[in-house]
Amino acid sequence: MSGGETFEGGCTCRSVRYRMTSKPMFVYCCHCRWCQRETGSAFALNALIESDRVVLVQGEAESADIPTASGKGQRVARCPKCRIALWSNYAGAGEAIRFVRVGTLDEPDRLPPDIHIYTSSKQSWVTLPPGTPAAPEYYKSRDVWPKEPGASCRRDRREAAGNGLGADRFSALRAPRSAYGLPSPPAVRARTGFHRARARCASRRRVPG
Numbered sequence: 001m002s003g004g005e006t007f008e009g010g011c012t013c014r015s016v017r018y019r020m021t022s023k024p025m026f027v028y029c030c031h032c033r034w035c036q037r038e039t040g041s042a043f044a045l046n047a048l049i050e051s052d053r054v055v056l057v058q059g060e061a062e063s064a065d066i067p068t069a070s071g072k073g074q075r076v077a078r079c080p081k082c083r084i085a086l087w088s089n090y091a092g093a094g095e096a097i098r099f100v101r102v103g104t105l106d107e108p109d110r111l112p113p114d115i116h117i118y119t120s121s122k123q124s125w126v127t128l129p130p131g132t133p134a135a136p137e138y139y140k141s142r143d144v145w146p147k148e149p150g151a152s153c154r155r156d157r158r159e160a161a162g163n164g165l166g167a168d169r170f171s172a173l174r175a176p177r178s179a180y181g182l183p184s185p186p187a188v189r190a191r192t193g194f195h196r197a198r199a200r201c202a203s204r205r206r207v208p209g
């Protein structure tokens, strides 16, 4: 469907296997202390991709809701047997966008980070490569998003999703927003924003990429 490039991955016990049917929109390396704790390591490496471009090839992932620094929560998809985390959905971007854990890909080296974020809390022995953008905290997608054809469309969709479409779908499943004392998102407005962005992309899609 899109571009021809695919990426396969899965858990350690191989019960769950998945395929990304295109390149992700964006890859970031997060050095925040939350990611350090969740990975048990120095940073997390996540690939942002539209959920419909992640296809389960084998098995089923199981979801668990866990808190995040923002207070909005994330839903982590894990293998039910070996419990390896494969991807997350964040309440901010909701069900529309998955944050795939790059380390679960068969060839993780194919997706180096586009940016390092929260470098203010990076471990002191980690030396960042010159040439890759780095931000002390979060990033502005307009500043650092890849420039290749089609990328800005996908950024628009990601931003529209971040405006609440997903958050609404999320709360429909388990109401994490109210659990965290957050107001309900402006669901209808956000949803049409997301669909408008998707329609704009579809009409531009004749361009390669």
Ligand SMILES: [Zn+2]
Binding pocket: 011, 012, 013, 014, 015, 016, 079, 080, 081, 082, 083, 084
């Ligand atoms: Zn497994």
Ligand SMILES: [Zn+2]
Binding pocket: 030, 031, 032, 033, 034, 035, 036, 044, 118
């Ligand atoms: Zn982080």
